[in-house]
Amino acid sequence: MYIAMNRFRVAPDCEEAFQRRWLDREVLLKTVPGFVSFQFLKGPKAEDHTLYASHTVWASYEAFLAWTQSEQFRQAHASAGDGRKLTIGGPVFEGFEVLQTVEN
Incomplete structure (x- = not known):
């Protein structure tokens, strides 16, 4: 499994x-x-x-990479730069290979 995260710093008024x-x-x-x-x-x-994050879990790193190269990814991010800027700086990406999962 692979976890992809983006962290965003958002000003209080945004x-x-x-x-x-x-x-x-x-x-x-x-x-x-x-x-x-x-x-x-x-x-x-x-x-x-305030700190915000998007946290996405993928079956594999390869599945995540395929998402980043997909038409769905292009559609999802097509208007990313439109409108009022709501963050302080850009997103900070962090990717993690899952080494262990413990579930109830």
Whole structure:
């Protein structure tokens, strides 16, 4: 398994719009082979921002790479630069190979 995460720093006055942009979008991930799950996360607040993250689980690194090269990925990110800038800086990507999973 492979986990792909993007972290975003969002200014306090942009949080509502940032959340709406994510929550109101069309989700194309379910149509891609190897997709397992997605979580949209809200983290701790700092003085100048709140941390958000997208967390996607894939069956394999190869499945994640195929997603990044797919038509669904292009559609999902087509308007990424449109509209008001809602983050402080760009997203920070982190990718992880899963070495162990413990479930209930």
